[in-house]
Amino acid sequence: MTPEAILADLVACADLPGASNARIADCVLGHLRRAGLDPVVLPGPEGDRVNILASIGPRDLPGMILSGHMDVVPTEGQVWSSDPFRLTAREGRLQGRGTADMKGFLACMLAAVPDFQSAGLARPVHLAFSYDEEIGCRGVGHMIAALPGLVAPPMGCIVGEPSDMRPVLSHKGKQSTRLVMTGRAAHSSRPEAGVNANYAGAEMLLAIRDLNAALAAEGPFDPRFDPPHSTVVAGVVRGGTAVNIIPDRCEIQMEVRSIPGQAAAEVTARVLRRLAALVPAGAALSVAHEELSAYPALPPAEDAALAGLLQRLTEQQALGSVSYGTEAGLFHAAGIPAIICGPGSIDRAHRPDEYILPGELAACMAMLRGLAAELAG
Incomplete structure (x- = not known):
């Protein structure tokens, strides 16, 4: 099948992160099995989600992983000119949720299976399909842990x-955290009888703002990135139930994006120290925190072999860094050299009328056929 035909099948599977991915997994498994492969299904601890791994060539020799996530972000609140879960050809574009991020690559992986099978691979290619990438790369780690077996x-x-x-050679890491401040409710006419959690939240918002300014001024810095330093932002604030009630709970969701060489957890720890300092001895205020998601940065590889291979296959010069994060950092952390390269533009991802171009799918197929020739040599 062509990548366009496979992409239509994949786009029709509207599986979102944080829930069952049975539809998209069944679709991927169907294509793999019809091609004669025997994929390994790796259930996640959630019980309703799976990773998938399919190998072509000798598994007992080092080979190359092609990795992509099966989940897509929601379309709720977006205005589309067509059904987002039906591939629509419009003005030379192939439009649908996930076409760029990143079912276009998945479609090419599946369409290239016959090319890998006919190449007589001396080294294997492993097709890896993961879940829940869009909510913090939660699924792929379980597959990476299973790879040695x-x-x-x-x-x-x-x-x-x-x-x-x-x-693409590198990207920042990420850690998102929920901060919770719990006070004591009271009638608004007697504020001294309560403990206002929103005021504690306000202090934390200012602390997060000031820490981000300090990172921008003091570094550390990595000129490959824009901005060239780690960042921390407060993205969600919730507090209070009514104007005449002293709020007894305030929640802040914050996010750190860290350059390679500075762990996101180091920046988060500075916020958590400030959070703990809000509570003097014997105070009615209490605080708590919870990690929501995290993945490590991808530093440029010390060995330039993988970058050189991809530059030959794509005939494009490597880009030093990108601002978005991927599962590549987790592969790198597991000792597997990783690089980012796929069809479509990140600028179209997560937006209404997301699309990919047929020429971009063709360029990806050419790269995968070149990889087949490399692995056969």
Whole structure:
């Protein structure tokens, strides 16, 4: 089948992160099995989600992983000119949720299976399909943990996030955290009888703002990124139930984006120290925190072999860094060299009328056929 035909099947599966991915998993498994492969289904601890791994070639030798996530972000609140879960050809574009991020790459992976099968691979290619990437790369770690029992140590991993088919060497890490401040409710006419959690939240918002300013002024810095330093922002604030009630709970959801060499947890720890300092001895205020999601940064590889391979296959110069995060950092942390390269543009991701171009799918297919030739040599 063509990548366009497979993409239509994938787009029709409207599985969102944080819930069952049975429809998209069944679709991927159907394509793999019809091609004669025997994929491994790796259930996640949630019980209703799976990762999938399919290998072509000798599993006992180091090979290359092609990795992509099956989940897509919701379309709620967006105005589309067509059904987002039906692939629509319009003005030369293939439009639908996930076409760029990143079912276009998944479609090419599946469409390239016959090319890998006919190439006589001396080293294997492993097709890896993960879940819940869009809510913090939660699924792929379970598959990475299972790899040593399934295949020989891989020589590298290509994560096919949309990069305009340009190899990308590095990205920032991320950690998001929920901060909770609990006070004591009271009637608003007697504020001294309560403990206002919103005031504690306001102090934390200012602390987060000031920490971000300090990171911008003091670093550390990495000029490959824009901005060239780690960042911390407060993205969600919830507090209070009515204007005449002293609020007894305030919640802040914050996010750190960290440059390679500075763990996101280091920045988060500075916020948590300030949070703990809100509570003097014997105070009625209490505080708590919870990690919501995290993934490590992807630093540029010390060995330039993988970047060189992708530059040859795509005929494009590698890009030093991107601002978005991917599962590549997790592969790197597991000792597997990783790089980002996939069809489509990140600028179209998560937006109404998301699309990919047929020419971009063709360029990805050419890269995968080139990879088949490399692995056969």
